[in-house]
Every structure is written in C-alpha cells, then in structure tokens.
C-alpha cells in the first residue's frame with residue numbers, strides 16, 4: 381500500500397481525507413499546491429509529509445528549469461513548504477536536506493536532477509528505516525501480544541510499511557500478534573478510517589475502539605502494550621504525537637502497561653530541548669464540530685482543536701528507532717544514538 385507516487389515532473393497523492401470511502405489520486409505539479417495538500421491533510425503523517433515535501437521541491441525545480449532566478453525561487457518554495465504544518469519535524473528535516481542540495485549544486489542546470497535524486501533517497505530510506513523499526517519493535521515482545529495504537533502510523537503515514545503500525549506488521553508477520561485495538565482518533569478519525577483500512581488490507585485482527593474506551597480496556601487487562609508514532613521527539617524524550625496520546629501514556633503508567641514510541645531518527649529533534657518548545661498545531665474548530673461537513677454541535681457552539689499533545693519522556697518506556705530501542709535518561713541516550721549512527 382502506498383499513498384505517494386512520484387516522477388520527475390509530478391507528484392501523485394492518494395487523498396487521505398476521502399479514505400476509506402473513495403480512493404482518489406490527485407496530481408501536483410507545483411510546490412505551492414503540495415503545501416496546500418499538506419495543510420489540508422490530503423497527505424499526512426510525519427514521515428509522509430517529509431517525503432511529499434521533498435518531491436514537491438524536486439517537481440518545482442523541474443518546472444522552473446531555465447528560469448532566471450531559479451535558486452531564489454526554490455529557496456522560497458522550501459520556506460513555504462516548511463510552514464505547511466508546524467509540529468511534525470520531519471518536514472523541516474526533509475527541507476534541510478533539499479536546501480543542502482541547492483547549496484551544494486553550483487550548476488543550475490543540474491539542480492532538478494540533484495533534487496529529484498535526494499527526494500528519491502529520502503523516500504527509499506524511509507521504507508528501509510520503517511522495516512528496521514518494525515523488526516526492533518517486534519523483538520520487544522513475546523508471542524500472543526495485544527497492542528493498542530493511536531492515529532495512523534502505517535503505509536499511508538510514511539513512504540511504506542509504517543512506524544508503530546510497522547511494529548504491528550512485523551509482529552503479525554512473525555506470528556507474535558494476537559490483536560490490535562485501533563483508537564478511532566477524534567476528530568480526524570485516522571484510526572477508524574485509515575488504520576482500519578490498512579489492517580483490513582493486511583488481514584491483521586483488530587477492533588476499532590473510541591478514544592475514551594482505552595482506560596476500560598486496560599482495566600480489563602485486554603492490552604499488553606501501547607505503541608504509537610511521533611511527530612517530534614525533543615532531546616529529553618518528550619514526544620509530540622496526535623492529540624489523545626498523552627492520555628494513553630498516563631493510563632498505561634497507571635495500569636503498569638509499557639508505552640512505546642516508534643519513530644525514525646528523522647523525528648528526533650535535538651535542537652528542541654523539551655516538549656514545552658514544540659509548536660502545537662491548532663486546527664479549525666470546525667474539524668471538531670463537524671464530521672464530513674455535517675454539524676454535530678448546536679449552532680454557535682465553540683470548540684478547541686489542538687491537533688497534537690506532548691507526552692513527557694518519563695512516561696515513555698522506550699523509543700523504537702531504526703537503530704534499536706533507546707530508553708531513559710533520554711537526554712543522554714538520544715544524543716548518543718544520533719552521534720553514533722551519523
């Protein structure tokens with residue numbers, strides 16, 4: 381399953397706002413339009429928006445080939461893409477890499493080719509990295525495990541395979557998995573719409589549960605571990621992820637259940653000291669008061685919509701990366717991990 385397809389002159393995105401009812405692909409030929417698609421969540425999930433952003437710059441370079449101020453226009457496109465969604469650091473991570481290619485390529489006629497090659501590498505690395513996360517995560521568990529997960533962290537949220545859902549895929553492939561509980565994930569319903577779509581496709585046994593059922597399931601001893609993704613991990617292990625994740629971590633701690641974050645090292649942001657410094661995207665209240673354009677609240681009702689929350693590192697049992705599982709104290713283990721591997 382794949383939600384992003386690329387070629388040098390265009391990017392195709394599977395419209396995730398329409399899934400699972402409709403499988404509609406849109407074609408994009410400008411960075412501006414891809415930025416809008418990211419904002420509108422037609423493509424979403426931290427690694428996926430990084431990959432889409434990288435191809436957006438490549439497509440833009442292809443479109444602008446031969447124009448006078450190519451470099452300045454590309455840097456403008458990069459800056460514009462960076463702002464499409466603020467919380468997931470993978471978009472910035474990918475833009476840093478595209479900007480480095482622009483800086484390192486002296487010959488303007490070579491820019492389009494070099495940027496496409498870098499975008500391709502980002503996409504291919506993401507797939508490889510996710511498989512490694514899946515293996516590292518699966519090694520944590522015995523056979524017969526029941527996992528609760530939140531939001532969508534699968535093929536749709538990445539270039540392929542997934543992070544937390546990659547761990548679930550690997551557990552299933554190894555015959556270790558008994559059951560998945562997929563939080564519906566209000567208000568965007570990434571769990572009920574997208575995770576369920578992927579799990580059904582893979583034949584993985586699961587139930588959709590509303591976000592508010594998690595505590596009850598834990599109390600009934602139906603959950604062995606919580607595995608979620610991340611949008612940004614600060615140096616101290618504080619982790620921003622889809623709204624509702626923090627509540628799961630608190631519940632897991634109360635019930636003595638391990639709480640794992642599965643994420644590529646591109647999601648670790650050592651420049652952000654703690655979760656307090658992570659920008660939290662505030663989205664439209666209408667995404668809360670309406671479902672598929674239908675109002676579910678009385679006219680005049682107001683609503684809040686922080687799209688992410690921050691789970692303190694002290695509640696995170698371990699962070700599953702492509703290089704293995706790291707544990708607290710994160711101020712030490714995360715910088716050591718990044719230093720060692722790069």
Ligand SMILES: CSC[C@@H](O)[C@@H](O)C(=O)COP(=O)(O)O
Pocket residue numbers: 424425426427468530531532533534537538542543544570608609610611621622623687
């Ligand atoms: C591998 S995806 C990791 C995170 O990006 C995911 O858990 C999440 O919070 C996605 O939020 P979204 O608003 O759907 O982009």
